[in-house]
Amino acid sequence: MSYDRKHSRPATGAQIASLFGIPDYQTLKTSSLRTSQITVTRLWTDEGTKEMTAAIPVEKASVVSFQLKTLRHHELWKFDRLVYSGGFEKDTISMVHLEEEPRAHLPTSYDCLQFHIPDLVLGELCEQEDLPAFQGLEGSEARVDPVAAHLCRSLLPALENPESAGRLFFDHVGIALAAYLLDNYRGGSRPLAQSSELSRSQMNKIEEYLLTDLTKDHTLESIAAICGMPVSTFAKAFRQTNGMAVHQWLRRRRTERAARLLAESDESIASIAYDCGFTDQAHLTRIFTNLYGATPGAYRSQMSPRKRA
Template sequence: MHLTPSPSTMAPRDALGCTASTLVHDDELDAGGVRVYRKAVTMTELGPVETAPSDRGLLLGISLAPGHRRRIVHARHASTHDFGCGAIYLRDFGERYRADMKTGFDFLLVEFPQAVLRQTTERPLALGELLAASPVGAHDAVLHHLALALLPALGRPQPGCGLFVEQVTAAMAAQLLLRAGASQPAGTRARRRLSPRQEARAKEMLSMRVDGDQSAQAVAEACGLSRSYFIEAFRETTGQTPYQWVQAQRLARAQALLAQPGLSLAAIALACGFADQSHFTRVFTRHMGMPPGTWRRSAGH
């Protein structure tokens, strides 16, 4: 006789239905209402991942390692899938999900609320269209590279990384829509630009949080735009993404503070919104071609 475990005896599960105690990577962050996770386990027989139906939207999973196998249990049948590195899957939170994990896995996962997906496309789009365009286990090099770009932000979140994460997840949503034929390639689409008033408002808001972390979603709403439209229009208007523009403002402020001999590099790093002196030195060197201390001496300060 088969006995179903009672809720009190079942191992605790996380928001994605994973058994929390088995995870060797369990990272999570929120950026503009989009949640990004990294979930990984090394065990070979893992049991099921389960979630009840909800209105949370759509989950994109991108495999960061080869060799994962899972058996997905549908309403009237089951299917087994193998995942290579860069393989993807989409999961509609509106449907009950159960998958038996046959091997260990390492996935970056992005939870898109339905409102975010609706804002990204220019025509009404059913989740079924997105699911059909990206079958389980399909490989997508663009999404894989974008996932890799997010790993440092997940592993060690730093001040200002929220804008970068929003920018990358907006590109992921656009790629999903492109797979479904719901978005035109950038080269064939009319150029989007901010009005002078929108540009001024956006820069004002971004400047207010140069030493912290402004949300692209909040700035987009203040400009009366969707997040994806705002990010693209800001880039077309200024030649930089919002994240690049804020980074440039931080570096300009750092240069001004470096002209003050009494300020330490650690104090300047803190004043300009960097995580610490090491983070400040890495970013400054990458953009300016020399460490901040060397730049200060070469400028005669």
């Protein structure tokens, strides 16, 4: 995952924000796909915009929009022709292809996520799943989609604080959303194949790779390479094997390591947080409390009354 902010070098997120005339935005980008990458940008305004969005450069990519709150009114234009005028409910997903030369007029307040998904990415996933060549998404009808809503809303904390999320998290969610779109919005699609589980030897290699140095910010691609598997296939197989995504599994292992160090060492909590791969003590405290029901300091006191944070 990489991220760019308001004042960083231009990237897909910055370009989208500029086209919408929005000065502030949040954005994340995958890092584990072979052909291209997925970018998500959060755009919001309380006032709407007076002018049409600027023309988006034509390219072979879709922009998938997800409404975090009800959009009271907007107009969508394709090839300089009005194709939709009206509102969208909260949790509505809609999509346009950038070869359709889309522009929009958004006169009312909005808060949305914009996913930039190149055709190359969807083609790569089709190839990995042994599906027919990618021909496009069929998403002209906007709809409320609870599954997409769950995936999209899971990104909000990471967009707010990218450093604490790590690259694995958005790699997982971005690829999961793309796979979901292929499964549900691809014309003439057949469901993606069900994944098999990883072998014990594969899990042993993964554990050795990830747990040797918990401070490393791994990519999904580097972990999948250990098993010689495509990223999307590996991500599904890992979840099938462990009942959770890779980033969730690694977060749990980091927290368990922190718990052992809290109980067995006099190392400071801030130092333990760093050694276990957390961005800082506050990050460790948030995750640790959620898992153990106590702050690291309280846990240390419970495990050994003589030790204090």
